[in-house]
Amino acid sequence: MSSKVRFSLSSEKAAPYVFVLPGVIALAVLIVYPAALALVNSLQVPNGWSFENYHNILNDSVVWQALWNTCIFALFSVIGHYLLGLAIALLINHQIYMESFFRVCFLIPWMFPAVVPGIIWMWMLHGQFGIINALLQGFGFIDRYVSWLGNPHTALPMVIIANIWRGFPILMVTFLAGLQTIPEELYDAADVDGAGSLKKFWYITLPHLRAVSIVMLLIDTIWQFNSFTIVQTMTQGGPGNTTQVLATLIYKYAFNYNMYEVGSALGILLLIIMLIPGSLYVYNVVKND
Amino acid sequence: MALFLLGLVLFPFAWIVLTSFRSLGEAMTVPPRILPTKWTVEAYKKLFGPRNFISYILNSIIVAGASVALGTLIGGLTAYGLSRFRFRGKLQTNVFILICLSFPGPLLVVPFFQIMVNVGLFDKISGLILAYLTFNLPFITWTLKTYFDTIPKEIDEAASIDGCSPFLIFWKIVNPLARPGYVATGIYAFLNSWNEYMFALSLTKSEASRTIPVALGSLVGEFMTDWPVIMAGAVIASVPVIIAFFFMQKQLIQGLTGGALKG
Numbered sequence: 001m002s003s004k005v006r007f008s009l010s011s012e013k014a015a016p017y018v019f020v021l022p023g024v025i026a027l028a029v030l031i032v033y034p035a036a037l038a039l040v041n042s043l044q045v046p047n048g049w050s051f052e053n054y055h056n057i058l059n060d061s062v063v064w065q066a067l068w069n070t071c072i073f074a075l076f077s078v079i080g081h082y083l084l085g086l087a088i089a090l091l092i093n094h095q096i097y098m099e100s101f102f103r104v105c106f107l108i109p110w111m112f113p114a115v116v117p118g119i120i121w122m123w124m125l126h127g128q129f130g131i132i133n134a135l136l137q138g139f140g141f142i143d144r145y146v147s148w149l150g151n152p153h154t155a156l157p158m159v160i161i162a163n164i165w166r167g168f169p170i171l172m173v174t175f176l177a178g179l180q181t182i183p184e185e186l187y188d189a190a191d192v193d194g195a196g197s198l199k200k201f202w203y204i205t206l207p208h209l210r211a212v213s214i215v216m217l218l219i220d221t222i223w224q225f226n227s228f229t230i231v232q233t234m235t236q237g238g239p240g241n242t243t244q245v246l247a248t249l250i251y252k253y254a255f256n257y258n259m260y261e262v263g264s265a266l267g268i269l270l271l272i273i274m275l276i277p278g279s280l281y282v283y284n285v286v287k288n289d
Numbered sequence: 290m291a292l293f294l295l296g297l298v299l300f301p302f303a304w305i306v307l308t309s310f311r312s313l314g315e316a317m318t319v320p321p322r323i324l325p326t327k328w329t330v331e332a333y334k335k336l337f338g339p340r341n342f343i344s345y346i347l348n349s350i351i352v353a354g355a356s357v358a359l360g361t362l363i364g365g366l367t368a369y370g371l372s373r374f375r376f377r378g379k380l381q382t383n384v385f386i387l388i389c390l391s392f393p394g395p396l397l398v399v400p401f402f403q404i405m406v407n408v409g410l411f412d413k414i415s416g417l418i419l420a421y422l423t424f425n426l427p428f429i430t431w432t433l434k435t436y437f438d439t440i441p442k443e444i445d446e447a448a449s450i451d452g453c454s455p456f457l458i459f460w461k462i463v464n465p466l467a468r469p470g471y472v473a474t475g476i477y478a479f480l481n482s483w484n485e486y487m488f489a490l491s492l493t494k495s496e497a498s499r500t501i502p503v504a505l506g507s508l509v510g511e512f513m514t515d516w517p518v519i520m521a522g523a524v525i526a527s528v529p530v531i532i533a534f535f536f537m538q539k540q541l542i543q544g545l546t547g548g549a550l551k552g
Contacts, residue, residue: 022366264396
């Protein structure tokens with residue numbers, strides 16, 4: 001065996017494939033095959049092939065609601081992550097001695113196992129014993145305790161807030177790394193020219209963060225569209241599907257109702273939606289590589 | 290300003306720690322007090338006594354460890370191949386890895402469940418190890434590739450002139466140089482697996498194969514929700530990660546940003 005490997009490795013042409021192929025084959029088995037299986041499942045009906053499952057999900061109002069919720073959830077989460085991540089990165093970037101301390105402390109929300117943020121916020125938002133109710137009532141913002149996650153109007157915003165809290169640190173860290181690649185001379189030169197800090201931010205900082213921003217916005221959009229854990233732990237899609245997102249709906253159909261073919265069709269739908277941000281992401285990373 | 294924001298961001302964390310040291314009765318007082326009137330480790334005792342929390346921790350460690358080890362073994366080879374050689378299909382391979390890296394996981398859960406049932410790996414730790422490769426392998430491959438790219442190719446070329454085979458160069462020369470990259474990538478992938486919920490929830494059923502996130506999630510669903518116990522579990526599940534971050538923050542942050550940033 002080993003002599004065979006050495007033989008193929010010694011040939012210039014074969015060597016790269018010997019290195020690359022195990023990984024490619026493994027990924028084909030682990031990702032391409034299951035995805036193909038999902039596609040086949042979604043198209044198979046008892047008496048042959050049909051688009052029936054797709055027809056059904058597209059006529060299902062819950063699916064449309066989940067689609068809408070997923071878009072709202074992803075949009076506000078990504079904007080929140082971006083703004084909070086950028087603001088905090090700018091704030092702690094020049095804290096010379098404290099920077100690494102701040103950096104690691106601000107990362108804490110992101111270190112938790114994904115169920116923990118959901119559990120923490122459930123507890124804080126608890127309708128009877130929640131600290132947030134106590135604080136809001138203490139400051140006079142509300143008269144009575146509110147069941148934030150039980151109310152169809154407030155549940156989705158609360159899940160989004162929890163999700164922003166959980167996810168901003170990754171953007172912050174990336175921005176901090178990006179900020180450190182900006183040459184200090186640019187700011188010195190701008191000072192000589194009498195530029196204010198707003199102008200420096202607009203003409204020096206932002207353009208330098210452009211490439212990082214694009215990649216991070218795209219990957220975060222993909223992550224948030226696929227988000228499952230925080231919704232599943234906090235509300236399981238309820239009340240009345242008002243926080244249902246595609247990932248939790250797939251889980252519900254497949255594992256609560258045992259309707260695997262519907263779950264698979266919804267998964268393919270998610271994949272189709274992800275084609276746009278996904279291909280932009282791949283294009284950008286390959287271009288920068 | 291930064292300190293104020295930090296307080297705001299860390300408040301939820303402080304709150305679970307404070308809740309975990311309360312008795313059940315005190316956690317349910319209205320209005321809640323900031324500090325417990327009586328500090329108690331009752332919740333931690335309940336966690337490790339009647340509940341099998343240690344076995345969940347072991348499961349999590351085994352699943353994450355094995356998946357990362359396998360991913361690093363395969364991913365390291367692929368990453369080196371992509372970083373060092375020119376060959377037909379290289380661009381396509383790069384694109385393929387990136388597609389896998391951004392592939393929607395929820396799509397994979399249903400077919401994975403069916404496959405695991407068919408091959409008898411449902412509700413088995415080994416099934417989870419394979420499932421976790423779907424996100425670990427692309428991530429490890431790509432991050433290691435960007436790390437290998439920072440190691441000068443001249444080193445390989447010099448060794449090649451001395452008559453080293455490509456595999457020997459990879460194993461004996463580049464791998465030792467890339468150790469920081471391996472450490473950062475490995476720990477980061479370990480944390481990702483440690484934290485994973487969706488696959489673990491869908492592909493396991495029995496107590497014996499539960500990981501920490503699933504165990505925590507199931508505590509919430511219990512009839513009489515014991516919040517201090519849940520909070521104690523959350524603290525136990527998070528503290529190792531936080532300690533790891535404090536000690537290895539440089540490497541970890543490199544692992545975090547390596548995929549998105551060059552150099």
